Amino acid sequence: MAVEVIRTVSIVSGIGVFLAALLTLAERFLLNYGMCKITINNDRELEVKGGNHLLGSLLQNGIFIPSACGGRGSCGLCKVKVISGGGPLLSTETPYLTKEEQEDNIRLSCQVKVREDVAIEIPEELFSIREYTTTVEKIVDLTYDTKALYLRLKDGEELSFKAGQYVQIKVPQYGKVTEEVYRAYSIASSPLQKEMIKLIIRRVPHGICTTYIFDYLKEGDKLDLNGPHGDFFLRESDREMICIAGGSGLAPINSILYEIRDKNIRRKATFFFGCVEKRDLYYTDEMKAFEKQIPDFRFVPALSAPREADNWPGEVGLITEVVDRYITDGSGMEAYLCGSPGMIDACIQVLLQKGIPEDRIYYDKF
Amino acid sequence: MGISPFVIFFASIFTSNVLLTNFLGMCSYLSISKDLKSSLGLGEAVIFVMTVTSVLNYLVYQYILVPFELEYLRFIVFIIVIAAFVQLVEMILERFMPNLYYTLGIFLPLITVNCAILGVALFIVIREYNFLQSLAYGAGGGIGWTLAILALAGIRQKVDETKIPKGLQGAGFAMIVTGIMALAFIGFSGILAIQ
Ligand SMILES: Cc1cc2nc3c(=O)[nH]c(=O)nc-3n(C[C@H](O)[C@H](O)[C@H](O)COP(=O)(O)OP(=O)(O)OC[C@H]3O[C@@H](n4cnc5c(N)ncnc54)[C@H](O)[C@@H]3O)c2cc1C
Ligand code: FES
Numbered sequence: 001m002a003v004e005v006i007r008t009v010s011i012v013s014g015i016g017v018f019l020a021a022l023l024t025l026a027e028r029f030l031l032n033y034g035m036c037k038i039t040i041n042n043d044r045e046l047e048v049k050g051g052n053h054l055l056g057s058l059l060q061n062g063i064f065i066p067s068a069c070g071g072r073g074s075c076g077l078c079k080v081k082v083i084s085g086g087g088p089l090l091s092t093e094t095p096y097l098t099k100e101e102q103e104d105n106i107r108l109s110c111q112v113k114v115r116e117d118v119a120i121e122i123p124e125e126l127f128s129i130r131e132y133t134t135t136v137e138k139i140v141d142l143t144y145d146t147k148a149l150y151l152r153l154k155d156g157e158e159l160s161f162k163a164g165q166y167v168q169i170k171v172p173q174y175g176k177v178t179e180e181v182y183r184a185y186s187i188a189s190s191p192l193q194k195e196m197i198k199l200i201i202r203r204v205p206h207g208i209c210t211t212y213i214f215d216y217l218k219e220g221d222k223l224d225l226n227g228p229h230g231d232f233f234l235r236e237s238d239r240e241m242i243c244i245a246g247g248s249g250l251a252p253i254n255s256i257l258y259e260i261r262d263k264n265i266r267r268k269a270t271f272f273f274g275c276v277e278k279r280d281l282y283y284t285d286e287m288k289a290f291e292k293q294i295p296d297f298r299f300v301p302a303l304s305a306p307r308e309a310d311n312w313p314g315e316v317g318l319i320t321e322v323v324d325r326y327i328t329d330g331s332g333m334e335a336y337l338c339g340s341p342g343m344i345d346a347c348i349q350v351l352l353q354k355g356i357p358e359d360r361i362y363y364d365k366f
Numbered sequence: 367m368g369i370s371p372f373v374i375f376f377a378s379i380f381t382s383n384v385l386l387t388n389f390l391g392m393c394s395y396l397s398i399s400k401d402l403k404s405s406l407g408l409g410e411a412v413i414f415v416m417t418v419t420s421v422l423n424y425l426v427y428q429y430i431l432v433p434f435e436l437e438y439l440r441f442i443v444f445i446i447v448i449a450a451f452v453q454l455v456e457m458i459l460e461r462f463m464p465n466l467y468y469t470l471g472i473f474l475p476l477i478t479v480n481c482a483i484l485g486v487a488l489f490i491v492i493r494e495y496n497f498l499q500s501l502a503y504g505a506g507g508g509i510g511w512t513l514a515i516l517a518l519a520g521i522r523q524k525v526d527e528t529k530i531p532k533g534l535q536g537a538g539f540a541m542i543v544t545g546i547m548a549l550a551f552i553g554f555s556g557i558l559a560i561q
Contacts, residue, residue, distance in 0.1 A: 012439060012443065016446060023454060023457075026457050031457055088464065
C-alpha cells in the first residue's frame with residue numbers, strides 16, 4: 001500500500017517536475033535577450049534589459065513617447081522611426097501606419113520589442129517632456145460622474161504647455177491592478193498658470209485609471225504625471241472659432257478659453273457643449289462669465305435627451321443637429337473638437353459640409 | 367477499434383463534431399464567436415494544439431500511465447501536459463514568429479482551459495484508439511471545432527443587423543443556432559459514424 005502511494009506520487013510529481021524543468025529551461029534560453037543598446041538620434045545611448053517593449057524601455061529612461069492608450073496598441077500615437085533592430089512589422093501595427101510611414105520604418109513603439117540592439121529616431125522636442133510629481137490640492141465634484149482635480153507642482157517647478165495639450169497620469173499599482181498604467185487627460189486650466197494644473201475627469205465604469213482617481217485618490221496624495229503632449233492646441237489666427245465638446249471634452253476648451261481671455265485675444269468664438277441631460281452639465285456659470293469677459297464669445301449648451309423634470313429652456317438635439325442649425329457658411333472658420341470618437345467623426349462630417357476645410361478642423365478623440 | 371483513421375478524421379469533423387455532438391468547448395465558442403476574424407484565429411490555435419496534445423497525451427497514457435497502472439490519474443496528467451505544451455508554444459512563437467505570436471498569442475491562454483482539448487484526449491483513451499487514429503481524431507476534432515465556431519460567427523455577424531427579442535440576445539440566440547446546427551450536422555450520421 002505505502003509503496004503504491006509513494007510510487008503514484010513520485011510518478012505524477014515526476015511528470016510535473018519534468019514539464020516545469022522544460023519550461024524553465026525554455027524561458028532561460030528562449031526569452032533571455034540580455035542587455036540591449038538603444039541608440040537615439042545617433043547621439044544618445046541607453047542600456048536596457050532586453051525583452052520589453054520599446055515604449056516602456058524608453059519611459060523607464062525618462063523619454064516620454066506620447067501614448068494615449070497606455071500601450072495597448074489602440075491609439076497609434078506612439079510612433080517612432082526604427083532604423084535598425086526591432087524585427088518585422090507586426091499585424092497589430094499596420095492599421096495605424098500609412099504606406100509611406102511603413103516604407104519609412106515608422107513603428108508603434110508599444111508593439112516593438114527590444115530583442116537586440118536598436119537604433120531609433122525621435123523628434124528632439126520629446127526630450128523636453130518631463131515627469132512631474134504633483135500633490136493633489138483639491139478634488140471637486142462637478143457632476144455625479146465628473147470631478148475636477150487640482151494638482152500642484154513641487155515648489156519652483158513649472159509646467160509650460162499650450163492650451164489644449166494633455167498630460168499622462170501614472171496610475172500606480174492598487175487593488176487588483178498589478179501594473180502601472182498611463183492615461184491621457186487634457187489640461188483644463190490656463191496656460192499662464194504654470195505651478196498648478198486642473199484636470200476634468202469623467203468616470204468610466206470599471207476603468208483602471210478613473211476608478212483609482214474616484215475611489216482611491218485623496219486630497220494631499222501624490223500623483224505622478226508627464227507631459228505636455230499633443231498637437232491639439234489653439235492656433236494663432238484671427239478666424240472665427242467653433243469649439244465643440246461632449247462630456248469631459250470640455251477640459252481642453254476650458255484651457256483655450258482661459259488663454260483667449262488672459263491674453264486678450266480678439267476672436268469671434270462659439271462653444272457648443274453637448275450632454276445627454278441636465279445632470280451632465282457643469283461649469284455653466286463659468287461659461288456665462290466667459291461670455292462677459294470675452295467680447296465675442298457665445299456658449300451654447302445642448303441636451304440630446306433632457307428629462308421632463310429638467311425644464312430645459314435651451315437647445316435640444318444631438319450636438320451635430322445644433323451645430324447644423326447655427327452655422328451657415330463655415331468657409332472662414334476654424335474648428336476645435338473634443339469628445340468621443342463617434343461624436344467627433346459625426347461633427348467633422350457636418351463641419352465639412354458647412355465649408356470648413358479639413359486642415360482647419362483640430363480634434364482630440366478621447 | 368478497426369476504424370480507419372480516415373473515417374475517424376472525417377467523422378470527427380462532421381458527424382461526431384466535439385462541439386456540436388458532445389457540446390465541449392462551449393465557453394470560448396460562445397464568447398469569441400462575435401466576429402469571424404477572431405474566430406478563425408482561435409480556431410487555428412485549437413487545431414494546432416488539439417492535434418499535438420492528443421498525440422502527446424496518447425503517448426503519455428500508453429507509455430507512462432498504463433505500465434504503472436495509473437490510468438485513473440489521466441485527468442490531472444492530461445491537463446498538466448496541455449498547459450505546459452501551450453506555454454511552451456507561446457514561448458517558441460514569441461521568439462521565432464513574433465507575427466504569429468501576436469495574432470494567436472491572445473488565444474493560446476484561452477485554450478489551456480478549453481475542455482474540448484481535454485475531451486478529445488479522454489475520448490481517445492476511452493475508445494482505445496491507436497496512434498494513427500489518435501492523430502486523425504485530434505486533427506479532425508480541431509478542424510470540426512473551428513468549422514462550428516466559424517459557422518456561428520458568420521451567422522451572428524449577419525444577425526447583428528436584425529432585431530432579436532431582448533431575452534434572446536447574445537448567448538440565448540447562440541444556443542438556439544447551435545442546436546439547429548447540431549441537428550443539421552447529425553443529419554449526416556447516416557454516411558459516417560464512429561460512436
Ligand atoms: C488625448 C486624450 C485626452 C483625454 N482627456 C481626457 C479628459 O480630459 N478627461 C477624461 O475624463 N478623459 C480624457 N481622456 C480619456 C482617458 O485617457 C481615459 O481613456 C479614460 O479616462 C478611461 O481610462 P480608464 O483607465 O479609467 O479606463 P480603462 O481601464 O482604460 O477602460 C475600461 C473600459 O472602458 C472602456 N472605455 C475607455 N474609455 C472610455 C470612454 N471614454 N467611454 C466609454 N468607455 C471607455 C475601455 O474600452 C475599456 O473596456 C483623454 C484621452 C485622450 C486620448
Ligand atoms: S501607445 Fe497607443 S498605440 Fe502604442
